[in-house]
Amino acid sequence: QQQVRQSPQSLTVWEGGTTVLTCSYEDSTFNYFPWYQQFPGEGPALLISILSVSDKKEDGRFTTFFNKREKKLSLHIIDSQPGDSATYFCAASKTGNTGKLIFGLGTTLQVQP
Amino acid sequence: AQTIHQWPVAEIKAVGSPLSLGCTIKGKSSPNLYWYWQATGGTLQQLFYSITVGQVESVVQLNLSASRPKDDQFILSTEKLLLSHSGFYLCAWSLAGGGAEQFFGPGTRLTVL
Numbered sequence: 001q002q003q004v005r006q007s008p009q010s011l012t013v014w015e016g017g018t019t020v021l022t023c024s025y026e027d028s029t030f031n032y033f034p035w036y037q038q039f040p041g042e043g044p045a046l047l048i049s050i051l052s053v054s055d056k057k058e059d060g061r062f063t064t065f066f067n068k069r070e071k072k073l074s075l076h077i078i079d080s081q082p083g084d085s086a087t088y089f090c091a092a093s094k095t096g097n098t099g100k101l102i103f104g105l106g107t108t109l110q111v112q113p
Numbered sequence: 114a115q116t117i118h119q120w121p122v123a124e125i126k127a128v129g130s131p132l133s134l135g136c137t138i139k140g141k142s143s144p145n146l147y148w149y150w151q152a153t154g155g156t157l158q159q160l161f162y163s164i165t166v167g168q169v170e171s172v173v174q175l176n177l178s179a180s181r182p183k184d185d186q187f188i189l190s191t192e193k194l195l196l197s198h199s200g201f202y203l204c205a206w207s208l209a210g211g212g213a214e215q216f217f218g219p220g221t222r223l224t225v226l
Contacts, residue, residue, distance in 0.1 A: 034214065043203050043217035044157065089156065098164065099145050099207055100172060101215060103157045 003027060004092050006104035015113045019077040023090030023104055028071065030092040034101070035064060035075050038087045047088070048075070051095075080111045115140035117218040119204050125224045129193050134221050136187040136204030144206040146187040147215065148179055151201040163187060199225045 003026045013019050023033070031052035036044035050057045050064050050073065057064050063076045077084055090104040118137045126132060138144055148160040150173075161179035163169045169179045176195060180188045187204055202221045207213040 036217075041220075041222075043205075043220045046214055046216060049214060091157075098162050098170065099147065099213060099215065100159055100162070101157075105156045 002105070003102045004090055004104040006088075006090050006107050008107060009105070010108040010110070012110045012112060013080050015080060015082060015111055017080050017111075019075075019080045019084070019109060019111075021075040021077075021088055021090070021107045021109070022072065023074065024070075024072045025092050025102075026071070027092070027094075029094050030102075031095055032093045033064070033066065033073050034091050034093075035062075036089045036091065036103075038089065038106075044089060077109075080109075082111045082113050085109055085111050115206075115216075117204060117206060117216065119202075119218040119221050121221060122219075123222040123224075125226065126194050128196055128225055132189075132191050132194050132198070132223070134189040134202055134223075136189075136218055138185045138187075138206050141185075141206060141208070143184055144208060145213070146181060147205040147207075148187065148189050149203040149205060149217075150175065151203060151220075153200065155200075157203065161189070194225045196225050199223055 005024050034049035035047045037047045038044040048059045048062050050066050061078050066073045087106045087108045089106045091101045093101045116139045120135045146163045149157045151157045159172045163181040177191045204218040205215045207215045
């Protein structure tokens with residue numbers, strides 16, 4: 001059973017548009033949620049993260065929203081650029097443990113110019 | 114600034130042969146270290162973690178072993194490779210355990226024939 005689920009599996013948006021990626025999780029004790037961006041052949045790069053005590057975190061064009069009651073989160077990318085084309089992973093963890101991150105299956109984003 | 118280096122960049126090995134992959138972190142004292150495996154086009158799965166020299170915990174059994182001989186070094190190895198070991202191996206570090214940001218290295222691409 002996949003503990004962290006992402007949708008959609010793949011997505012194509014036009015340059016300048018807004019991208020919305022979603023993630024849901026099962027374990028209500030998860031309280032730390034990072035998003036990673038991965039380009040082909042490279043290691044994932046931490047994009048933005050949020051703790052369950054917050055409902056929103058913004059960093060430039062990237063914003064993540066967290067809904068504890070529904071056990072869902074989302075990543076919004078405004079003014080999407082072709083350079084944003086990558087695979088995005090949502091992950092979850094519990095504070096106080098040894099750092100086990102559970103990753104979703106990822107969303108592959110293509111931004112068309 | 115902290116840097117993370119993985120070696121080799123890529124390996125092509127025969128089934129049944131031994132393997133040793135390495136990871137070095139510079140610029141951080143006593144980090145938590147992690148090994149992840151990623152199948153081609155797949156998600157990331159944590160294999161091992163270490164919070165201190167000489168101490169390694171296994172998360173998933175994949176006929177692999179890990180060691181931490183120095184504070185800044187993490188080694189992944191096996192005596193006998195399987196076809197299923199093919200994939201992308203990633204080392205990561207964090208300052209602490211759960212809830213701490215994890216930063217990934219560039220990865221090692223392993224092909225087992």
